Amino acid sequence: MTPAAETPLLHARNIGFRYGRRESDYRFDDWTASFPRGAVTALTGPSGCGKSTRLYLLALMLRISSGSIELDGERVDDLPDGARAALRANRFGFIFQDAALDTSRTVLDNVVETALYRGERKRDLHTRARELLDELGVAVPADRKPGEVSGGQAQRIATCRALIGRPDVIVADEPTGNLDPASAQVLLGALRRHTDQGAGVIIVTHDPGVAAWADHRIELSAS
Amino acid sequence: MSARTVILGLVREALAAIRTQHAVTAVTVLLLAASSFTVVTTAGRAAASQAAVLSTIDARGTRTILVQAKGAVEGVDEQFLATLARVADVEAATGFGPVTDVTAAANPDGPRLGVRQAYGVIGGRLLTQPEPGPAGVLLWTSPAASRVVGLPPGAGSVRAVDGGEYLISRSLEVPDYLSGFEPLAVIPATPREPGAAPRPVSTVVVLTRSPESVGVVTTLITRLLREAPPDQLTIQTSEGLAALRKAVGGEITRSSRGLILGVLGAAALTSALTVFGYTMLRRKDFGRRRALGATRMTIVLLIALQVMLTAAFAAALGVGVALAYQALRHQPVPPAGFSAAVAIAITALATLAAVLPATLTARRDPVRELRVP
Ligand SMILES: Nc1ncnc2c1ncn2[C@@H]1O[C@H](COP(=O)(O)OP(=O)(O)OP(=O)(O)O)[C@@H](O)[C@H]1O
Ligand SMILES: [Mg+2]
Numbered sequence: 001m002t003p004a005a006e007t008p009l010l011h012a013r014n015i016g017f018r019y020g021r022r023e024s025d026y027r028f029d030d031w032t033a034s035f036p037r038g039a040v041t042a043l044t045g046p047s048g049c050g051k052s053t054r055l056y057l058l059a060l061m062l063r064i065s066s067g068s069i070e071l072d073g074e075r076v077d078d079l080p081d082g083a084r085a086a087l088r089a090n091r092f093g094f095i096f097q098d099a100a101l102d103t104s105r106t107v108l109d110n111v112v113e114t115a116l117y118r119g120e121r122k123r124d125l126h127t128r129a130r131e132l133l134d135e136l137g138v139a140v141p142a143d144r145k146p147g148e149v150s151g152g153q154a155q156r157i158a159t160c161r162a163l164i165g166r167p168d169v170i171v172a173d174e175p176t177g178n179l180d181p182a183s184a185q186v187l188l189g190a191l192r193r194h195t196d197q198g199a200g201v202i203i204v205t206h207d208p209g210v211a212a213w214a215d216h217r218i219e220l221s222a223s
Numbered sequence: 224m225s226a227r228t229v230i231l232g233l234v235r236e237a238l239a240a241i242r243t244q245h246a247v248t249a250v251t252v253l254l255l256a257a258s259s260f261t262v263v264t265t266a267g268r269a270a271a272s273q274a275a276v277l278s279t280i281d282a283r284g285t286r287t288i289l290v291q292a293k294g295a296v297e298g299v300d301e302q303f304l305a306t307l308a309r310v311a312d313v314e315a316a317t318g319f320g321p322v323t324d325v326t327a328a329a330n331p332d333g334p335r336l337g338v339r340q341a342y343g344v345i346g347g348r349l350l351t352q353p354e355p356g357p358a359g360v361l362l363w364t365s366p367a368a369s370r371v372v373g374l375p376p377g378a379g380s381v382r383a384v385d386g387g388e389y390l391i392s393r394s395l396e397v398p399d400y401l402s403g404f405e406p407l408a409v410i411p412a413t414p415r416e417p418g419a420a421p422r423p424v425s426t427v428v429v430l431t432r433s434p435e436s437v438g439v440v441t442t443l444i445t446r447l448l449r450e451a452p453p454d455q456l457t458i459q460t461s462e463g464l465a466a467l468r469k470a471v472g473g474e475i476t477r478s479s480r481g482l483i484l485g486v487l488g489a490a491a492l493t494s495a496l497t498v499f500g501y502t503m504l505r506r507k508d509f510g511r512r513r514a515l516g517a518t519r520m521t522i523v524l525l526i527a528l529q530v531m532l533t534a535a536f537a538a539a540l541g542v543g544v545a546l547a548y549q550a551l552r553h554q555p556v557p558p559a560g561f562s563a564a565v566a567i568a569i570t571a572l573a574t575l576a577a578v579l580p581a582t583l584t585a586r587r588d589p590v591r592e593l594r595v596p
Contacts, residue, residue, distance in 0.1 A: 061589055088514070094514060100507070100514075100593055102511065109239070113515065116232045116521075117515060118516070119232070121228055121232065
């Protein structure tokens with residue numbers, strides 16, 4: 001193995017975080033975790049233990065209060081806001097705990113949304129978007145609005161949106177929570193194909209089956 | 224990625240928001256179209272009537288200076304006219320000699336018309352006799368003057384009460400500032416003999432290039448004629464009219480300025496509130512965009528563009544409807560510059576007013592917005 005390959009894709013080094021100043025606010029200190037390329041890492045633990053919070057920190061949406069985060073061996077936690085946003089647009093894909101789709105736009109518009117933030121033309125991504133929707137088994141017309149699809153379909157549309165930019169890292173917050181076992185398999189299959197191309201996937205899950213399917217597991221204890 | 228792609232992408236996204244966010248688009252269009260309509264139908268009317276009043280005053284001659292001499296006065300002569308004609312602020316100077324009465328040659332007992340020897344320029348035309356030929360002395364008459372002696376415009380001949388005969392050779396178009404001299408008939412001066420003394424004139428009418436230069440030119444005239452006995456000379460200026468013009472301009476502008484500022488201020492404030500309400504309702508939407516990688520600048524630009532495009536449409540609509548409404552009711556229509564300025568001001572103000580709520584939106588914590596179900 002080359003040294004470069006040993007560098008983790010994403011590395012949280014002794015990070016600390018707190019939501020507010022009150023004693024009762026959720027906080028943690030000194031958390032270290034490593035997420036390799038080409039693999040799925042599952043983050044598990046009881047409700048409220050801080051899984052989503054850690055995903056947001058790793059994906060540069062929240063700022064850590066101590067420690068450091070490295071992407072491809074380069075420190076990214078201390079970058080200014082604009083640079084962090086650019087990294088989110090270009091290197092990360094997100095699947096949120098609820099699908100978080102734009103209800104005013106069509107399914108197709110939702111899948112290609114991030115092109116705007118990367119400075120790409122949305123039109124150039126339409127073909128790939130339709131292929132992804134097919135692959136994920138979203139059997140609804142692409143001009144349908146998210147208000148007219150089921151919860152499971154919405155989650156799969158959000159997965160297409162995460163995959164469309166071929167990001168290096170996908171962070172997924174309970175992506176299979178709303179899915180029947182067959183659809184869950186399709187979604188996990190798509191994520192697996194993405195890691196096969198060298199990307200890393202971090203998946204938060206309550207499902208022991210999904211955790212077992214992942215290549216690595218990080219178990220968080222109740223705070 | 225090119226800047227063009229990014230800008231086009233933002234414009235498309237803003238247009239999509241305008242199309243899909245019916246409520247905020249409708250409210251903004253109504254609000255700003257109504258503001259534009261109000262400004263054009265109120266202050267615009269004032270601006271229109273102001274323009275009308277000013278052009279009337281100008282036609283009455285806010286740019287003229289009248290010099291009158293009792294008899295032959297030292298310095299009031301064709302040389303004086305030539306000097307004035309060379310002054311940059313002077314558009315035209317016309318000199319008139321004493322009046323002679325004439326009648327139509329064919330009707331010696333008919334109505335009389337006063338004709339004057341004239342020097343200088345009338346309506347851009349140099350007043351000069353051709354070399355005296357067999358035709359005799361030529362006369363230029365205005366249509367009104369020809370009518371007085373019962374002749375067709377620009378033709379016929381007249382005979383002076385003291386015997387001289389003149390051939391009417393040209394129909395004279397009397398400029399506005401000389402309308403006080405109608406019915407006007409002039410005998411263009413013969414060229415000055417070399418070495419001869421300049422011939423005196425009794426009345427000089429000077430037209431300046433602008434109402435503002437009346438003062439300077441008057442001072443100059445006073446200086447040129449300082450040798451002349453003051454009791455034999457009167458200099459009348461339109462400075463009174465010029466002052467009136469200024470007062471009218473200032474008055475109407477001041478009264479409508481308050482109104483315009485009021486309407487624009489109200490439009491900006493309500494626009495800011497509308498955008499604030501809109502961004503609060505759609506905070507999850509903007510939070511998602513930020514989380515997915517939109518920069519703060521992208522968010523501000525998206526909202527500002529959305530408001531700017533909506534406002535431009537609304538302002539054009541409001542101004543257009545107002546102009547049509549004014550025209551239909553036969554009310555004065557404001558100058559095009561005024562209407563354009565109203566539309567641009569409304570659009571710019573609404574867009575500026577949107578920047579504050581847009582910035583607040585861009586600075587919200589995306590995670591917190593995403594957690595709100
Ligand atoms: N903005 C906030 N301010 C203060 N505390 C917060 C805030 N957001 C979340 N928390 C708290 O932080 C803790 C961790 O929340 P988080 O969403 O990371 O948990 P989780 O492990 O994802 O839970 P679940 O499995 O239910 O999704 C919770 O106790 C939550 O109440
Ligand atoms: Mg969670």
